[in-house]
Amino acid sequence: MAIKIIEMDSNIDLEGLVPQLEFNPFRMIPGETPETRNAAWLSGLQKLYQVKGSALFLAEENGKLTGLCAFSPLPWDSKLFTQKMGQIQYISITASTENPLLAKEKLVQKTLIWAKSEQYSFLLHKCFSDNFRTISILEKHGFALKSTILNFCFDFHSHKIDEMRALILPDDFSIRIAKPSDEEDTVIVSHQAYGNFFGRFHADERFTRSQATLVYEEWIHSSYHGYADVILVAEHNRKIVGFSIWKKSSSEEKKLTNRLCHLSLGAVDPKYASKGIYNSLLFEGLKALEPDNDLVLIPTQICNYAAQRAYIRLGWSPYDSFHDFHLWLSA
Numbered sequence: 001m002a003i004k005i006i007e008m009d010s011n012i013d014l015e016g017l018v019p020q021l022e023f024n025p026f027r028m029i030p031g032e033t034p035e036t037r038n039a040a041w042l043s044g045l046q047k048l049y050q051v052k053g054s055a056l057f058l059a060e061e062n063g064k065l066t067g068l069c070a071f072s073p074l075p076w077d078s079k080l081f082t083q084k085m086g087q088i089q090y091i092s093i094t095a096s097t098e099n100p101l102l103a104k105e106k107l108v109q110k111t112l113i114w115a116k117s118e119q120y121s122f123l124l125h126k127c128f129s130d131n132f133r134t135i136s137i138l139e140k141h142g143f144a145l146k147s148t149i150l151n152f153c154f155d156f157h158s159h160k161i162d163e164m165r166a167l168i169l170p171d172d173f174s175i176r177i178a179k180p181s182d183e184e185d186t187v188i189v190s191h192q193a194y195g196n197f198f199g200r201f202h203a204d205e206r207f208t209r210s211q212a213t214l215v216y217e218e219w220i221h222s223s224y225h226g227y228a229d230v231i232l233v234a235e236h237n238r239k240i241v242g243f244s245i246w247k248k249s250s251s252e253e254k255k256l257t258n259r260l261c262h263l264s265l266g267a268v269d270p271k272y273a274s275k276g277i278y279n280s281l282l283f284e285g286l287k288a289l290e291p292d293n294d295l296v297l298i299p300t301q302i303c304n305y306a307a308q309r310a311y312i313r314l315g316w317s318p319y320d321s322f323h324d325f326h327l328w329l330s331a
Contacts, residue, residue: 003066003103005110008049008056017058017065018042020094023128026256028320030155030295036256044252048072048089053118057110059093059103067093069107071115074124080218081211083330085122086115091134104137112141112329121330129321143325146200147301150308152316154286154296159315161290164283169276175284178231178243183224185240186233190216193267198301200324219265220245228264230288234277242268244281246289258294266307279310286314 019038026037048054048070059067069092074085088111097103115123127134129148139145169175178186194216201212223231223245234242244266253260263285268277289296298316300307308318 003099003106004060005106006058006060008058008068012058012065014042014045014068017068017094018045020096021068021092022095023090023092023131025090026253028151029256029258029260029297030153030319031157031258032256040252040255043255044250045070045090047252053086055111055114057107057114059097059107061097061099061103064096065094066097067091067103067107069111071111076218076222077122080215081122081207083121084119085124086118086120088123088125091125091127091137101133101137104134108137108141112327116329121328123327123329125325125327126322127325129323135323138325138327141327143327144204145323146203146326147198147324149299149322149324150302150318151320151322152298152300152308152311153319154298154311154314154316156290156294156296161283161287164286164314169280172237173241173275173277173280174235175232175280176235177288178224178233180224182231182233182240183221186220186224186231186243187217189240189243189269190220190267192269192271198303200326204326206326206328216265216267223264229261230285232281232284232288234268234272234281236272241272242266242277242281244278244285246285248293259292260295260297261289261293263296263298273306278307279313282310282314 018041024037024041026032026040049056051072053073055071057069058065068090070089072087072089074087077085091104091107093100093103125138125143127138191213194213201207201215202209228245229248230246232244233240245264247262247264249260266281286296298311
């Protein structure tokens with residue numbers, strides 16, 4: 001048996017390969033069929049192949065495609081940290097692969113060689129937490145675990161917003177849609193909320209704490225300038241003390257039966273914690289998004305227990321989890 005790694009070209013049709021691959025990224029989204037999950041993944045791979053600087057490597061065993069590894073640049077991160085940064089998006093093989101460990105090993109090796117030749121300094125890979133074979137290969141090649149994320153889902157079919165009760169805010173607090181003039185005040189809240197946070201950037205010793213916090217600041221700027229679909233802010237005596245940022249489905253997610261949206265980012269100034277502000281931001285976000293969506297997805301750090309309690313209180317349920325791995329290629 002020989003495993004050959006080839007680079008994707010326009011003559012290769014992935015439609016027959018995708019349904020056979022393990023760990024479909026949409027595998028646990030409620031209410032979907034194998035067909036809709038595969039259609040969404042195929043759409044994402046086709047979209048990735050068109051991105052400048054991306055690469056798609058395929059494992060071929062005895063003349064048959066048995067796996068893939070997809071790479072994409074991280075332009076936003078690269079600009080922020082002034083170095084070339086990229087992401088290995090998928091490492092997946094088929095159930096019929098004779099030597100699955102070897103196939104994955106060769107895919108990762110090929111991708112790393114390519115990334116080094118393209119002078120990348122940093123690689124990210126988000127790996128499902130039950131994908132043990134891939135985890136062992138990542139660690140073998142020097143990838144370091146930086147965080148574990150739980151994905152939560154709110155299903156509008158199972159929960160009616162008009163029948164739910166949010167925590168009652170004190171009279172001097174309010175929630176409203178953000179205005180462009182709120183941008184800098186929202187950034188100030190992020191400094192207070194994320195200065196002592198524990199995300200993957202904070203966990204990486206190659207980033208300073210101020211650099212890690214800057215990620216959230218730039219995230220907010222991007223959201224106010226087109227990235228987000230809905231931004232809510234919480235006010236106390238006309239001072240912004242919390243926010244939530246919501247984004248609608250991607251082009252590949254539109255292949256799914258359910259209409260998806262995402263809570264992208266949310267925080268409350270720690271000085272105003274335990275007043276029901278975050279719960280109210282979530283509740284008002286659900287009200288705003290209910291008419292056009294079926295599911296709302298939220299990722300959160302496994303040790304962010306306060307946020308998890310807020311999600312569960314309002315009807316979100318955990319449905320999947322993944323690890324963030326970092327690899328530095330530069331000296």
